[in-house]
Amino acid sequence: MTALLRYQADLLLRSQRWLPPVILYAAFLGIGVQSGQPVLDSLGYTAAGLLPVAAWLVRICVTGEPDAARACVAAARGPARAHLACLLTALLASVALGVVATVVVTLISDPASNGHQIRVPLLRAAAAGLPATLTCALLGAAVGALTNRPLLRSTGRAVPAMLLGALLAVVLTGSPAQAAVSGLVSGSRTGRAPLPLLPAAGATLLTAVAFAVAARLTARRSP
Amino acid sequence: MQHDLRLTAVGRRYGIRGPWVLRGVDLTVTPGTLTRIEGANGTGKSTLLRLLARLDAPTEGRVTGRPRTAFVPERFPSALPFTALGYLTHLGTVHGLSRGTARRAAGSWLERFGAAAYAGTPMAQLSKGSSQKVAVAQALLGDPELLVLDEAWTGLDAAARAELERAVAERTAAGGAVVFVDHDPRRLAGAPEATYTVLDGGLELRTDSGSSPAGPLTLVTVRGPAGGQLPPDAARAAASAEETAPGTYRLGIAASHSDVVLRTLLTARPPWHVVSVAPPPDDPAPNPGSRP
Numbered sequence: 001m002t003a004l005l006r007y008q009a010d011l012l013l014r015s016q017r018w019l020p021p022v023i024l025y026a027a028f029l030g031i032g033v034q035s036g037q038p039v040l041d042s043l044g045y046t047a048a049g050l051l052p053v054a055a056w057l058v059r060i061c062v063t064g065e066p067d068a069a070r071a072c073v074a075a076a077r078g079p080a081r082a083h084l085a086c087l088l089t090a091l092l093a094s095v096a097l098g099v100v101a102t103v104v105v106t107l108i109s110d111p112a113s114n115g116h117q118i119r120v121p122l123l124r125a126a127a128a129g130l131p132a133t134l135t136c137a138l139l140g141a142a143v144g145a146l147t148n149r150p151l152l153r154s155t156g157r158a159v160p161a162m163l164l165g166a167l168l169a170v171v172l173t174g175s176p177a178q179a180a181v182s183g184l185v186s187g188s189r190t191g192r193a194p195l196p197l198l199p200a201a202g203a204t205l206l207t208a209v210a211f212a213v214a215a216r217l218t219a220r221r222s223p
Numbered sequence: 224m225q226h227d228l229r230l231t232a233v234g235r236r237y238g239i240r241g242p243w244v245l246r247g248v249d250l251t252v253t254p255g256t257l258t259r260i261e262g263a264n265g266t267g268k269s270t271l272l273r274l275l276a277r278l279d280a281p282t283e284g285r286v287t288g289r290p291r292t293a294f295v296p297e298r299f300p301s302a303l304p305f306t307a308l309g310y311l312t313h314l315g316t317v318h319g320l321s322r323g324t325a326r327r328a329a330g331s332w333l334e335r336f337g338a339a340a341y342a343g344t345p346m347a348q349l350s351k352g353s354s355q356k357v358a359v360a361q362a363l364l365g366d367p368e369l370l371v372l373d374e375a376w377t378g379l380d381a382a383a384r385a386e387l388e389r390a391v392a393e394r395t396a397a398g399g400a401v402v403f404v405d406h407d408p409r410r411l412a413g414a415p416e417a418t419y420t421v422l423d424g425g426l427e428l429r430t431d432s433g434s435s436p437a438g439p440l441t442l443v444t445v446r447g448p449a450g451g452q453l454p455p456d457a458a459r460a461a462a463s464a465e466e467t468a469p470g471t472y473r474l475g476i477a478a479s480h481s482d483v484v485l486r487t488l489l490t491a492r493p494p495w496h497v498v499s500v501a502p503p504p505d506d507p508a509p510n511p512g513s514r515p
Binding site: 003004006007010011014015016065066067068069071072073074075076077078079219220222 | 273276277278279280291292293294295296297298299300302303304305309313314316317318319358361362365367371
């Protein structure tokens, strides 16, 4: 699996197809986050923005190889494992991006609640922000896994489904991402930083199921 | 390979209501054998190869056995952001080699196929033939237990075509199974243990071509220890063997297999003496890979 992950990560890096989502995410943060704003509010925004980026990175990873090259790798390691490597590479890239964004946002934000009344220690804020970011990265990867090859193979269906899925995952009540983000936003009002461990656990479970479904279907629904 | 790869009553169709491409296919691929699959365009040869390489799961029936597999696609696109050597090193590690071993193996396979000069060339700049050489090298890197070749010779130059035939002979001699599709009837002529024809979604064993070698034969005269019997591996790979004097044999060997047979004889214990090697007498052009 390590060899597959290295291969996929190298493919992602060298293809430079990661640039558009990363630049868009940076622009999104640049517009929404300014230094001196309440830290928890900004972290909620940072986490929510990562979800569609994670889904997009999954799309980049699972469509990155030409069919023939994918067949060579799948013959060596099995199509399910080859597909799982694509999904995990995208997830790891999203998590790395999210961690960097969370650290930067935490450092430039004001360690206080809305209205700058209650003090929120930066470490406490980061401890609340990182699980939320992880939740959104996981859920975005799950949305990407379920709305791309092998489940939806035509671009015309995959991209709208992916965008709609990402939107619903952020706003729909009951979604772990929505729970984690709204926890941060309301925490910014009350000045108490929540630890969104339950949403993170839920997102992990959902993503594991989504990845398993996508990997299992790879051999059934190809090419 | 630990076990045979076995297809039992296998059927495959694309989509839930799609027509059956293959149905009721039974096939066993045993270690050390060379199997040829024939059939007109669009009959399902590639689908069968994808099932054998376990890229696709069958819609019905069962596939059992999981040899270490390598696959060579018919057309290998070069739209990958690596150099030839970089890609092959990655694929070598995917096939289970260490990074250093993969790099060395990649270099030597590129050299065998006459593409050593392109090792540092970005894949996107490779010609069609050169990228096909990369595809072939990728599959041979890890000494696979099962090698599946989907018209792998297409686009290769004459020297590389002959080299690939020799590599296939080496693989089967080393106990690997090879399954191939090629439209040139002279490809590895006489060598396959079994030839199947894909017809109307089913598989038929061809019995007429398997026994009689069609290609030109290299004539090799060897002498063994007094009263020595020809090593079984060599006897199997040779198309004909005739004992001209006690302990002396004249072998007719397909051009692709001559190296393998000679290696077997020379490394046998006690080693055999090679008296003479003669090119095929009725073959004016020593070019086994040429096409009409």
